[in-house]
Structure formats: C-alpha cells, structure tokens
Amino acid sequence: MDGTDTKALQRLKRKLTIENLWIYVIAVLVEEGPTYGYDIKKRIATRFGFKVSPVTLYTVLYRMEREGLLEKEGGYYKPTKIGREAYTRALEYIAEILAKLTMPS
Secondary structure (H helix, E strand, O other): OOOOOOHHHHHHHHHHOHHHHHHHHHHHHHHHOOEOHHHHHHHHHHHHOOOOOHHHHHHHHHHHHHHOOEEEEOOEEEEOHHHHHHHHHHHHHHHHHHHHHOOOO
16 A cells, blocks of 8 residues: 555555455456466456455455355366356446446535
C-alpha cells in the first residue's frame, strides 16, 4: 500500500482484497482455468497487484471447497457451477455498488 494512503483507504483496500480473497481465486480459475494453489497465489499477485500469504490462501481454498464454490481434482482447483454463479452475482453486486457510488449529485 502507498505510504500516503489514509487509514480509511488502507482499510478499504484490505477489505476489497485479502478479506474477499475468494472472488480473486474464482476470477483466476474461471478466466485462466484449473490450476494448483501455488499458481493461484502467483496469478493473483501478477494480475491484481497484491500478495497473499500461503496460509491465508490455503485457508480460503479450504473454505471455498467446503462451501462448494470449488473442487479439487488431481491437485488442481477448479470452480464448480455454484462457484461460477457466486462469481457472476458478486460482479453484478460490485457493479451496482460502483454505479451508486459514482452517480452524479
């Protein structure tokens, strides 16, 4: 994070990245195909510009698998139908919120 960010902006960035890591995981898997956890970590850093610890990533992967958002097959993680639907709905929700935040006064 930029050293000039306010605490409020730092909190927002954390909440929109690490604290909602599942959407980045699903985005990588939907758009780039099934892969290993380590590759997901690298792709998130490259594509979205933030790093995630292996412990945090694997905790999120485990929870996503338990929730039915993804499945593991031969070491590869891939999104389920439920995961793809959740991803689509999340993007729609984010678009709605962004539209409301950027409406002219």
